[in-house]
Amino acid sequence: MATSIVFSSLLAFCFCYVSLAFDPQPLQDFCVADVGGAVRVNGVVCKDPKKVTAEDFFFSGLQEPGNTSNPSGSGVTPVFAAQLPGLNTLGISMARLDYAPWGINPPHTHPRATEILTVLEGSLHVGFVTSAPENRLFTKVLQKGDVFVFPAGLIHFQRNVGYTNAVAIAGLNSQNPGVISVAANVFGSNPLISSDVLAKAFQVDRNIVETIQSKF
Known part of the structure; x- marks a missing residue:
């Protein structure tokens, strides 16, 4: 009986740990980020609901290409809670990625999110590496309309393998993936x-x- 109780407790703890590894689920209709507020929590404190407007759920700018005039030849336009306050506590965000010819989005990780990438224009060579000790590389060349997913926390990259600009949209399951x-x-x-x-x-x-x- 005691063994069963201990096992059940450990099982419950494991499920709690997994649930805490991602953004918390909202407990109300919305919690628009009070970006200018002085209070800091694990996320952003809620704006007074009476002061919330439709503009808090709106972002304009993804129609504009990002700046690729840098050593990497890529630019990222994020749409996180900092840019779109209405995303606060909803556990999602997105970004536009622009690549000059042969530009790269250098190897990086998102510690708090899985990323799903959709190519809108051009051809991208993408890949990610699994954790040690395997360090296995999964790689693919994507064309317009193709989709690829990068699991949370793993090192990944993208490279434009064409002679024209490339564009992609990324979705992430965190309001602030890092x-x-x-x-x-x-x-x-x-x-x-x-x-x-x-x-x-x-x-x-x-x-x-x-x-x-x-x-x-």
Whole structure:
């Protein structure tokens, strides 16, 4: 009997843990983000419902291409709770991704969201890598109208493999999925990670690490 109770308790704990790993479900019709509010919670505090208008559920801007004049040749236009307050507590967001010819969206992760990508224009080479110890790469070349999914927390990337601009729309199951760019976070941290640590981790000369760090 005692064993059964312990097992049931552990099972309940596991289900609770899984449910807490994603954005909480709303307990009311909406909770429009009070972006300018002084109170900070795990998310954004609700705006007074009496002051909510249709504009709180509206965003305009995805018709405009993102800026791709950068070293990566890509631009991201996010539509998270910060840009669309009505998304607060709803557990979803989206983004427009633009790629110059041969531009990339560098390897990165979304710690709080799975991403589903739809190609609107162009051809994209996409992929993600599974966790250790397998480190297995799943990759595919997508054409206009194709869809690909990147599981939550896994390193993934996109690359325009055409001679014209490419455009995609991404949907994510978090109002604030977060972005950890592998290169920028590792080599451009503030303060910098010791070059000795990175040299040993990447098995390269310290001068190479310092050269890469200088670019971030």
